[in-house]
Amino acid sequence: MNKKFMTAAEAVERFIDDGDQIAIGGFTVTRNPMALIREILRQRKKELYLVVHSQGQGMELLIGAGCVRRVELAYGGVARFAPTGIRFRKAVKEKQIEVEDYTNLHMTLRFLAGAMSMPFVATRSGLESDIVRLSGFSKESRGKGRVPRDKLKVIDHPLDPEQGKVVVLPPLNPDVTLIHAQAVGEDGSVRIQGLTFADVEQAKAARKVIVSCEKIVPTEEIRRDPDRNCLPHFLVDAVVHAPYGAHPTACHMFYDYDPDHLNMFKRIAPDDDTFRQYLDEWVYPLETQQAYLDKVGEKQIEKIKADPDLGYAPGLDRR
Amino acid sequence: MEIDYTANEMMALCAGRLVNNGDILFAGTGLSMLAATVAKRIHAHEAVVFFETGGIDPSLIELPLAVGDPRVMVGTSVNSGLADALSLLAHPKLHTVAFLGAAQIDPYGNLNSTLLGSYEKPLQRFPGSGGACDAASMASATIIFMQHQRRRFVEKLDYFTSPGWLTGGDSRKEAGFQRGGPIAVVTNLGLLKFDDRTRRMVLSEFYPFTTPDEIAENTGFDIDLGRAVQCSPPTKEELTTLREQIDPQRLILGPLKTAAAGDSGR
Numbered sequence: 305m306n307k308k309f310m311t312a313a314e315a316v317e318r319f320i321d322d323g324d325q326i327a328i329g330g331f332t333v334t335r336n337p338m339a340l341i342r343e344i345l346r347q348r349k350k351e352l353y354l355v356v357h358s359q360g361q362g363m364e365l366l367i368g369a370g371c372v373r374r375v376e377l378a379y380g381g382v383a384r385f386a387p388t389g390i391r392f393r394k395a396v397k398e399k400q401i402e403v404e405d406y407t408n409l410h411m412t413l414r415f416l417a418g419a420m421s422m423p424f425v426a427t428r429s430g431l432e433s434d435i436v437r438l439s440g441f442s443k444e445s446r447g448k449g450r451v452p453r454d455k456l457k458v459i460d461h462p463l464d465p466e467q468g469k470v471v472v473l474p475p476l477n478p479d480v481t482l483i484h485a486q487a488v489g490e491d492g493s494v495r496i497q498g499l500t501f502a503d504v505e506q507a508k509a510a511r512k513v514i515v516s517c518e519k520i521v522p523t524e525e526i527r528r529d530p531d532r533n534c535l536p537h538f539l540v541d542a543v544v545h546a547p548y549g550a551h552p553t554a555c556h557m558f559y560d561y562d563p564d565h566l567n568m569f570k571r572i573a574p575d576d577d578t579f580r581q582y583l584d585e586w587v588y589p590l591e592t593q594q595a596y597l598d599k600v601g602e603k604q605i606e607k608i609k610a611d612p613d614l615g616y617a618p619g620l621d622r623r
Numbered sequence: 624m625e626i627d628y629t630a631n632e633m634m635a636l637c638a639g640r641l642v643n644n645g646d647i648l649f650a651g652t653g654l655s656m657l658a659a660t661v662a663k664r665i666h667a668h669e670a671v672v673f674f675e676t677g678g679i680d681p682s683l684i685e686l687p688l689a690v691g692d693p694r695v696m697v698g699t700s701v702n703s704g705l706a707d708a709l710s711l712l713a714h715p716k717l718h719t720v721a722f723l724g725a726a727q728i729d730p731y732g733n734l735n736s737t738l739l740g741s742y743e744k745p746l747q748r749f750p751g752s753g754g755a756c757d758a759a760s761m762a763s764a765t766i767i768f769m770q771h772q773r774r775r776f777v778e779k780l781d782y783f784t785s786p787g788w789l790t791g792g793d794s795r796k797e798a799g800f801q802r803g804g805p806i807a808v809v810t811n812l813g814l815l816k817f818d819d820r821t822r823r824m825v826l827s828e829f830y831p832f833t834t835p836d837e838i839a840e841n842t843g844f845d846i847d848l849g850r851a852v853q854c855s856p857p858t859k860e861e862l863t864t865l866r867e868q869i870d871p872q873r874l875i876l877g878p879l880k881t882a883a884a885g886d887s888g889r
Contacts, residue, residue: 330691331691332689332690333689333691334692357705357753379752380750380751381750381753383691384652384689388749389750393748396745397748405752405784408675408709409754416706428799428800429756429760430756431798431799431800432786432789432798433783433784433785434737435752440742468798499695499704501677501691503704560693614684615696616685616697618684618685619685622872622874
């Protein structure tokens with residue numbers, strides 16, 4: 305058995321330390337690595353430094369449970385279920401976290417720059433905006449640990465000053481990137497179906513990569529159709545087999561997002577007591593993904609199961 | 624005149640009418656999805672919808688509720704990711720039109736979708752730019768959806784997330800943007816455009832159930848009403864397409880409570 309295969313508990317314990325800079329894959333309501341995130345909550349990791357583009361449910365749990373100190377992000381919301389992430393909004397208002405805003409392109413380029421060892425990356429997106437004018441992190445934190453010396457800089461076009469100003473951004477090389485994929489080969493090769501968002505750039509930029517997945521397939525099978533693979537095995541440090549590991553977010557071709565769970569979360573999230581009860585019910589006592597699935601229940605799992613041609617659950621009541 | 628449609632329906636159709644055949648549409652969720660889809664079905668058959676998440680020209684059999692919804696990954700021309708999708712947004716050979724929404728807008732179409740209060744002391748946090756600032760910076764044009772309220776149409780934004788015409792005139796070009804800028808603001812009260820020279824917002828059309836005065840009252844800055852005309856009400860074809868083909872569950876359209884005069888859905 306490949307030594308990279310391990311339980312979520314082992315992966316989080318071995319590869320995530322308090323204070324680490326963590327990139328999370330997926331997008332708002334799709335392929336958030338929820339099984340890994342719930343394990344981070346159970347191990348009570350602290351002072352995490354999240355670097356994300358558009359994060360939804362995963363960030364809600366991490367921030368809500370008090371695991372996060374700082375966030376660099378473009379967007380914090382759970383689509384129509386919570387257009388602004390409820391725990392994110394509350395933590396910003398109560399100053400429990402420090403936040404620095406970028407755009408989706410900025411964050412994607414920063415991961416790409418990190419992956420390619422580029423010293424910086426340039427764009428015109430955001431010129432004149434408060435995104436380039438205002439920094440969220442304190443002066444004292446600048447240049448320490450993973451916090452970049454400058455959030456970004458606006459400079460004259462370095463090759464042709466006649467082209468005016470450009471925004472230059474620092475690369476990102478997070479300590480750990482967490483992603484959830486549909487399949488991983490027994491060799492560790494990763495296959496994502498549907499949109500990849502910025503998962504590939506996030507994984508390639510990271511010092512360590514943990515991948516949870518719906519299924520593990522034989523090496524011969526994953527290598528028979530390598531055009532569909534997106535990460536080579538040697539970039540992956542840990543593989544966690546976690547069926548429904550993105551629930552309550554969606555996993556294309558496997559299951560839809562769970563509107564009942566996300567609506568329930570929306571009701572309980574605003575209040576600290578009911579949110580705490582949610583964690584006591586849905587996170588802390590459920591030490592394995594199987595225990596979590598038993599809690600979700602077969603009926604619910606059947607309801608959100610994806611149609612094999614469409615990749616989602618057609619006709620699902622999403623109100 | 625009998626009004627047998629809602630403000631949301633009027634908004635989706637009003638925005639849809641601004642789409643031209645061949646436009647490459649950068650859509651969000653909500654009304655922009657309806658506007659893009661209705662335009663494609665009725666008059667702009669060759670317009671293409673894509674999402675910042677990487678779903679390029681999906682079949683959209685069911686309405687996505689998020690740009691990362693698995694429903695944007697079906698029947699596409701290409702499934703990719705953010706880097707790929709955002710490269711289309713800025714592509715010089717494409718006419719890309721982006722639909723955006725915001726919490727606040729100023730007279731030059733600059734947008735705030737980040738927070739109220741100040742960056743140091745936020746009173747209320749919103750999701751942030753996502754790809755909105757990228758689209759506002761790089762698309763050929765933007766169309767903005769807003770709820771029309773004084774607290775949203777403000778002289779000065781609490782936070783400047785996405786660039787419109789900046790301070791008006793030639794300021795956008797001078798700042799280094801290669802193209803783009805907002806062409807329209809579609810609200811629950813009417814359609815606003817921007818003066819060709821000053822780039823300041825003007826009222827272009829008011830809906831059959833609103834008046835220019837009502838719009839001025841709900842705008843937190845001075846606005847030119849002199850060029851405004853009444854917007855044509857929805858046609859039967861437009862309404863049928865929207866209600867029966869595009870959003871039969873009324874997931875985005877919301878309840879069928881018609882927009883009687885004096886009740887603009889606020």
